[in-house]
Structure formats: structure tokens, C-alpha cells
Amino acid sequence: MRAAPPALLRLLLLxxxxxxxxxxxxxxxxxxxxxxxxxxxxxxxxxxxxxxxxALAPRARLGAAAATSVGLAFGTGLVSMVLALPIxxxxxxxxxxxxxxxxxxxxxxxxxxxxxxGIGLQVTLLSIGLGGTAAGVLLAHSVPAVGYGALYLLGALxxxxxxxxxxxxxxxxxxxxxxxxxxxxxxxxxxxxxxALAWLVSWAQVPLTLLVGAGAVRxxxxxxxxxxxxxxxxxxxxxxxxxxxxxxxxLAALRVAVRxxxxxxx
Numbered sequence: 001m002r003a004a005p006p007a008l009l010r011l012l013l014l015x016x017x018x019x020x021x022x023x024x025x026x027x028x029x030x031x032x033x034x035x036x037x038x039x040x041x042x043x044x045x046x047x048x049x050x051x052x053x054x055a056l057a058p059r060a061r062l063g064a065a066a067a068t069s070v071g072l073a074f075g076t077g078l079v080s081m082v083l084a085l086p087i088x089x090x091x092x093x094x095x096x097x098x099x100x101x102x103x104x105x106x107x108x109x110x111x112x113x114x115x116x117x118g119i120g121l122q123v124t125l126l127s128i129g130l131g132g133t134a135a136g137v138l139l140a141h142s143v144p145a146v147g148y149g150a151l152y153l154l155g156a157l158x159x160x161x162x163x164x165x166x167x168x169x170x171x172x173x174x175x176x177x178x179x180x181x182x183x184x185x186x187x188x189x190x191x192x193x194x195x196a197l198a199w200l201v202s203w204a205q206v207p208l209t210l211l212v213g214a215g216a217v218r219x220x221x222x223x224x225x226x227x228x229x230x231x232x233x234x235x236x237x238x239x240x241x242x243x244x245x246x247x248x249x250x251l252a253a254l255r256v257a258v259r260x261x262x263x264x265x266x
Contacts, residue, residue, distance in 0.1 A: 088153025
């Protein structure tokens with residue numbers, strides 16, 4: 001029996017991969033607009049856009065949850081940029097085994113089980129009166145997000161030449177001017193990538209939201225879980241597609257960035 005040509009084999013593997021990725025999304029899309037879709041019907045007997053209209057309505061349950069998630073993700077991204085930069089710079093300046101130790105400590109909030117991390121944060125935030133509040137949830141989301149951002153900037157700053165800042169100070173620039181006109185412009189792209197990474201971490205966060213939010217902060221992932229538990233498949237499918245959307249946008253943006261980088265290199 002002759003072996004399949006490599007090109008045909010690659011095509012089959014890519015087709016299987018695409019089917020595995022797109023088929024669940026297609027099922028979610030149909031379920032989000034299907035009314036009374038039960039087994040063994042191949043397609044729903046009736047279509048409705050009720051859940052999507054609710055997703056776009058700020059006062060509706062699904063729309064309010066999406067707006068809360070967007071606000072928390074945006075705030076987490078900003079906090080992560082501000083805190084990850086000095087932590088990443090401190091890590092990049094370390095040498096020898098101390099860098100590995102410090103990087104491990106920065107990665108600890110990411111590697112720790114979310115339940116264990118959430119319980120510790122819940123006790124801490126409750127003691128300062130932020131339990132069950134959006135501000136408390138934002139701080140909780142920022143803990144693993146800052147860890148991701150610091151480790152990401154560690155790689156970016158390892159190739160960063162600080163002599164540029166020394167030259168600016170030699171020419172009379174104040175520390176604030178060096179930060180504004182030298183450091184931030186040179187690190188603009190890594191900082192934006194840290195913001196996007198932290199945004200996605202907060203957007204999909206469930207354990208920390210449930211533990212610290214105490215059910216009072218209703219984000220999109222929490223509402224999706226609630227809809228699934230209640231058997232409201234149409235609403236759950238709509239929320240699930242909304243959850244997937246930012247990741248798809250991030251992948252598309254990454255693809256465009258890679259193409260531009262390759263074009264510049266050529």
C-alpha cells in the first residue's frame with residue numbers, strides 16, 4: 001500500500017484541525033439563534049435573535065455582564081502595564097541564580113492553583129472592605145496578570161539597551177522626561193502586548209471572580225456558567241461566542257503583526 005504524499009497528508013491534518021476548531025463555534029452560533037432546538041433535530045425549527053439583542057443592551061443581564069467584563073479587563077490591562085514594567089526591569093537587571101529565583105516568585109501567582117490563590121485574596125480583600133466589589137475583583141485579576149506581564153517584559157527587556165536612557169540623562173533630561181520620551185516610546189509595543197495579555201487573562205477569569213466577587217460581581221464568564229446550569233442553552237451559547245471573540249481578534253492582530261514584521265525584514 002502506497003503512503004500518502006506529504007502534501008496530501010498535511011492538507012488532511014489541516015482540514016481536521018480546522019474542523020475541530022470551527023465545528024464547535026458553528027454549533028454555538030446555531031444554538032445562539034435557535035429556539036426549541038432538541039435532539040434529534042438537525043437544525044432548530046425556529047430562529048431568533050433575542051439573545052444577541054440582549055447582549056447588545058447594557059441594561060439586559062447578558063449585556064450588563066459583558067460591559068462589566070470589558071471594564072474589568074480594561075482596568076486589569078492598565079494596572080498590569082503600570083506594575084509589570086518596574087517588576088520586569090528589576091528582573092532584567094538581576095544576574096545569575098537570583099534572576100531565576102525572582103522570576104519564579106513573579107510566576108508564583110500564575111502557577112498557584114486558582115482556588116488557593118482566590119481564597120488568599122478573598123481573605124485579604126475582605127479584611128480591607130473590598131470583598132464583593134468590582135474594585136476587589138479588579139485587584140484579584142491583576143495579581144496573575146501582573147505575573148504574566150512581568151515575565152513577558154523580562155524577555156523584552158533582556159535585549160533592551162539602557163545606555164539610551166543614560167545618554168538622555170547625560171544631555172540633561174529629568175527622570176520623568178526619560179520615562180516619557182525614551183523608555184515608553186521604545187517599549188510601546190511590549191507594553192501594548194502586556195495590556196492585551198492582561199485583558200485576556202481578566203476576560204476569561206472565573207475562580208477569582210466567584211471567590212472575591214462573592215456573587216455580587218456578575219461578569220460574562222460567570223453568567224455563562226449560570227445559564228449553562230439553568231439549561232438556557234441559547235443564552236449560554238451567545239455568551240460563549242462573546243467570550244471567544246477577543247481571543248479571535250488577538251490572533252488576527254498577531255497574524256497581521258507577524259506579516260508586517262516579515263515584510264520589514266525582507
